[in-house]
Amino acid sequence: MSDVRDLTIGVFGGTGAQGKGLIIRWAAAGLKVVVGSRDAERAQAAAKELAEASGGNVTGATNAETARVADIVIVAVPWEGHATLLESLKADLAGKIVVDCVNPLGFDKQGAFALPVPEGSAAQQAAALLPDSRVTASFHHVSAVLLADLEVPSIDTDVLVLGDDREATDAVIELAQVIPGVRGIYGGRLRNAHQVEAFTANLISINRRYKAHAGIRVTDV
Secondary structure, eight states, X not given: OOOGGGXXXXXXXXXXXXXXXXXXXXXXXXXXXXXXXXXXXXXXXXXXXXXXXXXXXXXXXXXXXXXHHOSEEEEOOOGGGHXXXXXXXXXXXXTSEEEEOOOOEEEETTEEEEOOOTTSSHHHHHHHHOTTSEEEEEOSSSOHHHHXXXXXXXXXXXXXXXXXXXXXXXXXXXXXXXXXXXXXXXXXXXXXXXXXXXXXXHHHHHHHHHTXXXXXXXXXX
């Protein structure tokens, strides 16, 4: 695997809060980023906005074109459209590192809660739909607000990276560490992604109670 800074990063869901935040940080650090969307014009408009915000190299394309040109693809779409999108891109994503950061959550008057996923987790669903891709799970717990605010020079958080392909998880750890202050930590096999995704509901509760943008830190590592 090449140095991650030499790779092209594609982001599905780059018009949403989490996707935008990640794009801003990576583009500001000098990475080449492509915003993917179902609509090319919408992707290009978002890319122009994010390029201006980051001062970096951001372009926009359809999801299919993004899948073809990117070396690493981030899946940051709403849970409701997760399976449909990935099914449609199976051929284009073959051989690519796919980083799933989708949190299958529901919301009611009591707050956020984890939804059941037949495959076990969003990441495991991605792996089932993309058997020829190198699926990892990561970036579930990083505040979109902090990511998007470049006046915050360093983000005090660890990013857990899960997967069954050592080279792929190492690349995603490196990608996480491009963001100032962030440390990538291997978090286990993909079969353990459910609790990582579900823990986002706990963080949402913490943030609401304490009016914070909390993340996680792993001690003694």
